[in-house]
Amino acid sequence: MKADPIGVRTGTLYLDGDRATAEGAIAAGCRFFAGYPITPSTECAELISERFPEVGGIFIQMEDEIASITAIIGAAWGGARTMTVTSGPGISLMMENIGLAIMLETPCVVANVQRGGPSTGLPTMVGQADVMQARWGSHGDYEIIAYSPQSPQEAFDFTIKAFNMAERYRTPVIVLLDECVGHMVEKVVIPPADTIEIEPRRLTDAAKDEYLPFAYGDDLVPDMAIAGMGYRFHVTGLTHDERGYPEMSVRCQEWLVPRLVAKIRQNADDIIEFDEENTDDADVVVVSYGISARVSRMAIDLAREKGIKVGFLRLRAIWPFPEKRVAELAKKIKSYVVVEINLGQIYYEVQRCAAGRCETLLSPHAGGGVHDPEDIFKVIEKGAKVK
């Protein structure tokens, strides 16, 4: 299905990453937004509130972030494509009901424009320390999909992807921006609507008296009924059977939760996205994402000028993590250098997948700014000296 032209502002715009996220959402068919303003994500909500009257969307400023995530889950079951956006303390408040969206298999998008933390931390300044929270922040076992744009253009592109994956796998998807990308203004090219592919909702065509809301086929994703289609069904955050009724038993938990995890894991190759450069002869491979990926490239150029063989693995999707590729490359390189604005998060993932086959080094940053390329270079230099 193609994008509805009414929501696509085709042309060349000069936009920040927050607003590009908003344009991506509207282009992808988002017509319900509930949110609570918080720096540095507010520009996204502002633009949505301006644009929604033009496209017939509903914008609600909620009383807080808990209400915001809950409202978008409800709206998704009402048939809307939905999103909320937040940052810092706001994403922490949303965590419980991100789990609800996972348990109810609700397609929705949550954008988190990462700022420095913990707590209120650095409201107007950059961080990348919510990466593990995106993966594990809600209680219980689950898998998540998260994208990490490095520019406003990618904020637009990846938000559309996020909506599509949310529909395909019936799951919340996180767009994990950082303040730097959120507030940076660059050229954003918005293509014509008929070139934007939109994943339709997986609506059931089962007979009214035979519909089972959590029955599934080979791809492990159930078809959805939404309010108003005439189906009677029940959804709950409690462990539930294929009818959607609570059944709190080992048997039912074993039937439900492994499938919620497997529907992402078994389709991971369809979701995983990364850019790989110069890894063929590399001694060192830099792994990075978001704004840190751009800054890393400067350090890589510096290192290559000095004759160090450096490759680059840039994560476009952070979750699911490209485990297989990281494990393969580990066999033939001396070391990984992970560059991120935190004190070690993806670093541990890389180390886990490298499993001792090569060294894994971290170029950390506590937040509030981006790395000095010289600092990254020094870690690359150290990585090249590994025996």
Place this chain on the structure above:
Amino acid sequence: MRREIRITGFGGQGVILSGVIVGKAASIYDNKNATMSQAYGPEARGSACSTQILVDDKEILYPYIRKSDVLVAMSQEGFSKFVGELKADGVLIYDEDMVNPGEVKKGIKVYPIKAQRMAETDLGRKIVTNIVMLGFFTAVTQAVPKEAMVEAIKTSVPKGTIDLNLKAFDLGYDAFE
């Protein structure tokens, strides 16, 4: 060639809009890469405020200023905060009614203008001070072609104020001999 430009003043002077106009002019109407970003305090008005614009033919990797080529100062506080990051042969543009630069390091090229006074007396509208500044900046630095700046102004200011803003731009542009 990468050029690093800083515009600074108080919140409410249109500093951020000025950054958007320069960046848009360079990237959309002059086909270069231009990354603009902003820094501001928690207050909406009156606090120190600045924008940085990086312009390059190549892809912009590092998103912030390291050593600026140009500083445009519309407040004393902004001037004091950012004069130190100017390159040894950088360009300093400032509003003389708002900034007293004192002793400036040798090598820095200094261009004063009375932008706010010109906006008030010649156009009767103090609000376009930032656009007078942009006209002057364009003439002095030639960092972005004049035509590109004009297009960017037309698509960035509120409808109904385009003529006023273009007059303000010309006023600043023509102030540079």
